[in-house]
Amino acid sequence: MAQQQSAGKPVILLNIDSLMPYALEQVAQTGRAPALQFLMENGMYFPDMVSSFPTMSVTIDSTLLTGTYPDQHQIPGLHWFDINKKQFVNYGTGFRETFRIGMRRSIHNMLYRLNHEHLSKNVTTIYEDLAHKNTSSASINSFVYRGNHPQRLKTPKLLSALTHFEDGEWIAETPTEFSLGAFSKFRSKGVPTQVAAGNYKYTAKELRHLIKTNKLPQFTFCIFQDMDTRLHFKGPTYMKMILKIDNEIQKILNMYPSWKEALYQNIWMVIGDNGHSATGTRRRKHAIDLRKIFKRYRIARLQKSVTEKDQLVLCVNQRMAFIYLLDKKASLDSLVALLKKDKRIDVIAWKRDGAIHVVSGIKEGTVSFRPNGPVTDIYDQTWYISGNLDILDLHVTNHQFLTFGNYPDALARLYGALHSHSGTYLVVNAKPGYEFKAQATPAHLSGAAHGSLHRQESLVPLLVAGTNKKPAHRRFTDMKNYILNLC
Structure with a gap:
């Protein structure tokens, strides 16, 4: 293996949105993605990194950058309800839904409140921790970016009227180097093809600029977002975008005298953020309309x-x-009773009396759990647990050791979601093949969707080359400390 153990090498983390293990293995092992194949063959490959929950981008990125689940970083999902302000919070789930909530409010949520109000002040990001050590960092194309470096950002004129900022400008706390489409860019002549975050070619050019100008910091987080939208419409087996992104990674590696030299100079990581589950073709059957289930209530x-x-x-x-x-x-019990009648819903969870309770539309009984008990799971977390363990596909040995099946790290991730914000609420999870629907919710029929607790969306790949060190556990919550130890 062409690796060199060298403390302090710059770490470059490339996040390919919706990259899944099967697709990565297919394109790498068949030689269609030479850059990814090189990193896989000259580094370490982990096909089963556990993402956050819900498996939605802002929650996942918040977990990766803070090393915590939503009970601590407090970004519940892409769409949630602020019980104190009596407001929907939407970071951009789809045009129809965003438009009805209010474009101005949603844009302000994404550009400002996500990082400066919603992301808990009780946790720190990788960027903030590095800044405390006087170590530089960079963020390219990520909406979760909170750092310690004040930077004036300017909204394009077409969008400035849709923000709460005077003249469309505001001061953001960013990493040392920060690129986010038209809002902030490294190259003065660079023209992002998308206002918000640019496309994969633009993203790669920004990273290449840092390398070319010798401005590559100790840690760089770079997101290629383009594949997610295509999978929603084409399904989880679509691979063409991986090949296009691989071509851009090749160009990045070609900036060094050799690809092996790139490993000597830097630590390279490639990670997915969530998987996708294939969705059915019939709207009435495969879209679970929550408005119909709760038709007796005023929504x-x-x-x-x-x-x-x-x-x-x-x-x-x-x-x-x-x-x-x-x-x-x-009562929540009345809502649970209605949801249990639907065989398309596999997890229905709520908190009560210090414990999490889970039922299913598929299996009978209840499973309940809370932290700090006699049962130890594979991530060294301890639990009190009782009831029908099959509901969450849990397995406990005679020695009180807990392993997970279809719902990786299910207890900690459900606990995180149900303690992520205030209010009395349920968390519900659809069986693979199905997705939920409410007012103006985007549909992904005959394509793919994510968000759930299921392994299909929860297990993603990680490639690491340039070091022999491994994360403590194969979870996104362990990535922050892993990176900080490398830096």
Whole structure:
């Protein structure tokens, strides 16, 4: 293996949105993706890194950058409800849904509130920790970017009227080097083809600029987002975009005297963020309409202010959803009873009396758990657990050792989601092949979707080349400390 153990080498983390193990293995092993094949053959390959939950980009990136689940970083999902302000919070789930909530509010949420208000001040990001050590860092194409470096960002004129910023400008706390499409860029003559975050070619050019100008910091986080949209429509077996991104990685490696020299000079990581589950073709069958399940209740409308008459709020994150109970006269038990009738829902979870309770539309019984008990899982977390373990596909040995099946790190991830923000709410998970629907929710029929707790969306690949050190566990929550130890 062409590797050199050298402390302090710059770490470059390339996040390929929606990269899945099977697809990566196919293109690498058949020689269609030479750069990824080189990194795999000259480094370490982990096909089963456990992502965050829900498996949605802002929650996942927050977990990766803070080393915590949502109970600590407090970014619940791409779409959630702020019970204190009685407002829907949407970071961009789709045009129709975003438009009804309010473009101005959603854009402000994504550009500013996500990093400066919603992301908990009780946790630190990799960028902040590195800054405390006077170590530089870079973020390219990531909406989760909070650092310690004040930087004035300017909104393009076409969008400035849709923000809360005076003249479309604001001061953001960013890493040392920061690129986010038209809002901030390294190359003065660079023209992003997308306003928000640029495409894969633009992203690669920004990274190459750092290398070419000798401005590559100790840690660089770079996201290629393009593949996610294509998989939504073409399904999880679509691989052409991986080949296009691989071509850009080849150009990056070609900047060095040899690809092996690139490994001597830097530590290279390639990671996915979430997988996809194939979706069915029939809307009535494969789209779980929560409005029909709860037709006896008054459901808050996206485009209207929430009133005292509203009983429920529905926030869909593709294959998972938050269901908020506003009516103090109603009970979660009545909502659970309605959901259990639907065989397309495999996980229904809520918190009560210090414990998490889970039922299913598929299996009978209840499983309940809480932290700090006699059962130890494969990640050295301890739990009290009782009930029907089959609901979460859990397996406990006689020595009180817990392993996971179809729902990786299920206990910690459900606990994280149910303690991610205030309110009385349920977390629901759809079986593979199905997704949830509410008002104006984007549909992905005959394609693919994510968001759920299931292994199909939760297990993603990680390539590491240029070091022999491994993360403590194969989870996104372990990536922050892993990177900091390398830096």
